Amino acid sequence: MPSLGNPPTDYAITLAGITADTVPPSGGFIGHDENGEPNGTFADFSANFGPATPQAPDADYQQLVANIKKANRLGVTAILRPGGSATDAQLAKRLADDGNMTVHFNQALSAGGVRGASEAEVDELIAGVNKVRDEFDGYSSPNSPGSLSIDTVKIFCDGVPEYPGQTAAMEKPYRINVGTTENPVWVEGDLRGEEPSCDDARLGFLKLDANKWTIHTHSIGDRAVRVSLENFAEIKKTNPAWDRRDTITHLQFVNKSDYKRFGEIGVVASMSLQWAQRDGWTVNGAEGYIAPEDLAGMYPTKSLLRNGAVVAAGSDWPVTDLIPWTAIETAIDREGEVNEAAGILPGKLVATEGISLVESLKAATIGVAYQLHQDDVTGSIEVGKFADLIAIDQDLFGIPTEKISDTKVLMTMLKGEVVYSDPDAPVL
Known part of the structure; x- marks a missing residue:
């Protein structure tokens, strides 16, 4: 004991x-x-x-309602909620019926069970997610401006890279300190993280795609990213063409030779860019344990964009806090809101991968809309698109980058309906 x-x-x-x-x-x-x-x-x-x-009665639903209200307060009008089930779809339907669906709500379903599964097991899983899609996809209610989409499945291809977990699937083994904390001596170990990654899910990828599912993989390590890309490439080669928007999320480590493959295959790069900072996880959990040449390319946003990828801003909320304006800022300057007590340390994380304000804003708007198959109706201000608009308290192009995170949303509008108004500074 x-x-x-x-x-x-x-x-x-x-x-x-x-x-x-x-x-x-x-x-x-x-x-x-x-x-x-x-x-x-x-x-x-x-x-x-x-x-x-x-738990309080109805806690899951009430928390979901509170989360949607928080999203509106921060200017968010579309959400992908990955890793769910029929129960989650039912909660989302209830949101709409109760007048609380004030975002475009995409409920992704869990499909991790295709990993290592037989053909019969894959077919059974797909029959289950198809049933949920048939029942709930496209649901809307006159009580809410938002509607429900169910067209995406999520598959975990690895875990996390930080010591002592080290479950992110890396191409090179994690390193081991055979010295002391004060005088470290790093040598290559044997552990490469999760083995296999999604190599064991090729059949599931092919069959999910044949059933017109968008596949969203959690891939943090460069080996998990490469395996995901290989699976997507096999899909494109084997299955009939359709308007795919398959996505790899997180992308902390990407092999340089894979940058161009995102654009070539048509895979969206979803990145939680509030993490592109020097924090306790990166400094204490990754530095030393991961080879310096790989650390030098963490969250390669600029490189992916320059090589033709569509980048979409993700949040990993509620695993981490929903801080979209901080993420927009950090994508540019690669330096978080320094707070040593909270583990956010001074300095920039791979400053060369910083992108422009316009690029960061596009990732948070039209990039997300593209990922969700909604770029024809939202994500930009154009004639014929929904009036999904926000009003903010400062001109982002007229302030220093470090002030972007201070942005306050005064109003959020979905399909022309005001879903949030700052009680202290109402716009309308």
Whole structure:
């Protein structure tokens, strides 16, 4: 049994039945203390950690309503909510019926089960997601301006690169410090992260595409990115053409030789650019453990754009906070809102990958609309498109870049309907 040096953590570990002898699942990680006992560090690990925390009645729905209101308050008019099920689709329908769907709402479904699956198992999964799509895709209610789209599935191709997790699928092995903290000596280790990545999902990719599903992969390591691209290339070569908008999200590490493949294959690069900063995760969890030449290309936004990729701004919310204006700023200057207490450190993260204000704004507007198959109706101000508009309190082209994150939204409009108005400075 774990020691009682850290009672809350130890109690949770005990309730979950995790011991020094527990074998991590494939691609997962369990941290251990000097005595070999689990220390509370888990990466890509699923367990039933004892009794569930009591929740208020209808908590999931009420949280979803609050999230949509927050999105409107920040000027967001379209959301891709990845990794869901029929239950999530039902909640989204309820949003519309209750008058609370005030965004274009795309509920992506989980399809990770295609990894390592037999043909029969893949067919069963696809029948399940098709059933949800048939029931809910395109649903709208006169009570809400927004409508529900279900056309995307999400597949995890790897995990995270930071020590001690190191489950992101990398081409080179993670490095090990055989020296001391003060005087590190880095040597190449044996671990390359999740093995395999989505190599085991080729059949699922092909069959999902044949059923006209947009595929959205979580790929952080350069090997996961390459495998995703190879799967998408095989789709394009094998299946009949259609208006694909397949997407790879996060893209912390991308092999330089793969930059041009995004444009060639037609894969959208979805990037959570509020992460393009020197923070505690990057500095303490990645520097040293990952080869310097790979760290020098983290979140290669400019390189992907220059090589023909469509870049769409993502947030990874609610895993990280929804801070779209900070993300727009950080995409440009590659320097976060410095706050050492919060682990955001001074300095720029790969400054050469910074993009222009126009490019950053396009990623957050027309890039997202393109990814969601909605660029014909939203994402830019044009005759014939929806009046999805916001009013803000400052001219982004007339202020220093570091002030962009201070932007305050005064009004958000969806299809011409005001869905948020600042009570202290109403526009209308």
